[in-house]
Amino acid sequence: MLDWTDRHDRYFLRLISKHAFLYTEMVTTGALIHGDSDRYLRFNNEEHPVALQLGGSDVADMTACAKMAEDFGYDEVNINVGCPSDRVQRGAFGACLMAQPELIAECVDAMQQAVSIPITVKNRIGIDEQDEEVSLRNFVKVVADSGCKTFIIHARKAWLKGLSPKQNRDVPPLNYSLVYEIKREYPDLEIIINGGITTIEECQEHLKFVDGAMVGREAYHNPYHMIDVDAALYNDPHPIATRQQILQQFIEYTEAHLSEGVPLKHMSRHILGLFQGQVGAKAFRRHISEQAHKKGAGIEVLIEAGSFINHSE
Template sequence: MPSNTTPTINRRFTCAPMMDWSDRHCRYFWRLLSKHAVLYTEMVTTGALIYGDRERFLRFNAEEAPVALQLGGSDPEALAQCAAYAEQWGYSEVNLNCGCPSDRVQSGRIGACLMAEPELVRECMSAMMERVGIPVSIKHRIGIDDMEDYAGLLNFVDTVARSGCTTFIVHARKAWLQGLSPKENRDIPPLDYELVARLKQERPNLEIIVNGGIKTLNQCQELLTGLDGVMLGREIYANPYLMADVDKIIYGATTPPPSRLEVMREFVNYCEEELSKGVKLSSMTRHTLGLYQGLPGARRFRRVISENAHKSGAGVDVIWQALQEVESGV
């Protein structure tokens, strides 16, 4: 049985893979806020990597590290091949998506529907782990449809763990693949953190990270008393400055957190470099819109960027104008 590589990354705080959101520009921006958080890419299907524009999907900045590539797929050999690509490109980890509930990925035998096939998932994980030396992890739900809540979860985890996988990122919400939309699946099934904590108690040898509905660092600290890590997604996208205190509160760092203005000044330098390569300003600045959430001038900051960054030829002067609108009132 293969054995997973001892992680060289600390997953106490991780940033969730989010389609259309956690792209390389977003991750660079997040890294300016936290030096220790582990970042995850958007899900990339095996077909996209094997047959598509591999550089487009795999390119990232060295400053993003540690960063994990999340894969979507169900063919062991294809996943192993893509895991090898991830290792070659310098990713810190490969993660298998077994949590996405959308009809589109279900039709491709990807995502949460794989929880109904734990033996297949075990084969997929084994194939990836045999191919690469970097850690291989899995992200999944607490269950799907009529699966028995804890018994079904435990059977899935135990089966997958036989591959040698030790890191399980558990979205603490059941996915209903029949009758609910992906958007409804983010809110309607109740969260059950206690079920995830029970999993950790009964499988203490596994690294268990909880995901779903976490909104504050105080909540993170509470969950970390019984779990190995937390994963946040929508909250840090809507309110990214929450991450500025992650290094101090979650990792015990003594370095003062960066100010919002310091973060944006560094991000301007990044934007200038990317603009010179033909990247559109709006592709980068859209990830910053929530930075001043709750502060005077936040609405003006968002408006200036939203109304101007997409225009042809837009440059970093748009960012400076937005900062002038908000920083004068901070």
């Protein structure tokens, strides 16, 4: 599973893996109900399987947005109970809802009655001064009793007071063993682990104890690092594309969307990490960063950037 993506990035990640489940960036119910829902919900057919991650806590709004997601063709709706940002807290959703498992259970129940696609939950192991052993077990029990079958568990607490969202990704200690225990206690649930996972080897180790592993920012910053995931985890030994082949496919995708009026910078930012660790990668990133935002910028920017690879920085 790959997290933190918009539709252009999801298309790019699909060039890396044919099988991994892709998740949208969190979209709030307010943005869908009161904003341009088509803008937030559009995706490419190549992205399947793809899940919409929702931020919200009003049962009626969550249900309405689940219906939108199903109508748009999403394969899953995921409720965000993990984001610790101040903005999210002010909206009364995200990680602060770890303190209200009954409300999440009510949302799950209503959403499942309204749609036929799965409703899943992505949560932390606790927040602030909660005893994580107690809080996680209580949260999973209450929400599972409502019919939720899949939990994506970020194996850290979220500190809503005193730590920034960035710090909340690194500072609270990971407690993988607690997530493993939840799987042992609930063998019929699908338990997917998240937090600090950066390699396929780490995924394979976690899969000895849980049903799935989610990779977040590493898949964004160093995507080619995951190129063997289909063979390693999905038993699909299809030919592996080179970085240059992936770049060419993305150039073709970009050209098609430029003709629809999508600015180059909205697409090109997602491939900055494609050549991570390769000679010329710095020049590749710099050229795109300096040129893609300019008026009229087109695929020539990506072609020129690609020419820096295998040249001295």
